[in-house]
């Protein structure tokens with residue numbers, strides 16, 4: 001039997017993470033809107049890497065700039081400094097934006113296509129100006145055949161009442177768009193005493209997820225940081241799938257000595273969850289996580305002693321009968337590990353814990369506690385919690 005230890009396992013998970021990242025198709029988002037409406041602010045608060053903060057981006061055309069970061073599967077096509085005054089710039093932008101969308105579709109390559117377009121209108125402007133309506137109508141008419149979803153994002157919506165009024169006004173135009181989403185990307189200080197809280201990015205995320213091509217949905221979940229629930233949901237699906245496979249593996253009760261059969265599935269699961277969260281996790285953190293849960297360095301993960309010591313404290317699973325763990329136990333162990341890891345990464349995603357702190361005593365105690373708590377839940381035969 002292969003004798004895994006935490007360091008080896010962590011290495012395998014790191015490799016898995018790298019290969020999963022490589023497989024992600026780049027998500028391409030185009031963002032249109034007049035200068036100062038908050039396009040850059042929106043981008044920087046929607047995605048986990050501050051892609052539009054540094055540098056000026058690469059000019060793709062006269063009016064369009066492309067922002068991307070190495071090893072981050074996202075490209076933003078931004079239109080900074082745009083004034084919609086009915087001059088040449090508008091004509092240029094229309095032509096260039098439409099050309100870019102057309103070329104992407106024609107290439108037949110999903111990585112080159114534009115997958116979603118945000119048209120930003122600033123709520124405090126109070127008006128949906130005629131020049132903007134004309135621009136948008138032409139743009140929508142000429143891109144209709146390419147079937148790229150267009151969302152209107154109402155930025156800087158610190159007054160919800162104004163946002164609602166403007167939203168009604170936009171709705172009257174019956175534009176061929178997917179949705180109109182009011183947002184406030186960052187908290188806004190109205191005066192010394194009153195601050196309007198950021199809102200709406202989670203909803204924008206949810207809507208965007210539902211309209212982009214399936215081939216880039218996984219990428220979107222990874223790169224967006226505005227909707228942690230979305231990440232959690234996707235990660236839970238990874239856990240459910242892995243637990244189900246573990247249950248099959250254990251359908252014939254697994255002798256302790258063969259419990260490592262579960263390991264490939266658990267490597268895939270931990271790698272998959274890491275990519276969903278899009279958080280840079282170090283190898284040392286993975287070692288800490290594995291050591292605090294299913295095994296310590298040098299011992300066989302899920303080996304006899306580990307399994308029996310884990311199971312001793314869970315009456316529901318009894319002592320592993322006849323020196324073997326059952327299918328349900330295999331599924332439960334796998335699910336508990338996955339769920340504990342998700343709970344930990346949620347804390348990191350919310351900024352309650354730094355990625356580097358996973359290796360600290362606090363991080364290790366947290367994951368141990370989470371794992372134990374998850375193990376104590378009653379579960380069905382596929383490892384899913386009953387309550």
Ligand SMILES: Nc1nc2c(ncn2[C@@H]2O[C@H](COP(=O)(O)OP(=O)(O)OP(=O)(O)O)[C@@H](O)[C@H]2O)c(=O)[nH]1
Pocket residue numbers: 033034035036037038039040041042079080081082155156157183184185186187188189
């Ligand atoms: N507090 C707060 N400020 C915002 C928000 N959105 C935009 N701003 C502010 O509005 C100003 C313009 O925002 P940008 O994001 O630079 O606008 P832009 O559309 O990228 O502008 P250009 O790049 O010139 O086209 C900045 O001072 C932002 O800080 C928001 O949601 N909250």
Ligand SMILES: [Mg+2]
Pocket residue numbers: 039040041080081
């Ligand atoms: Mg900008």
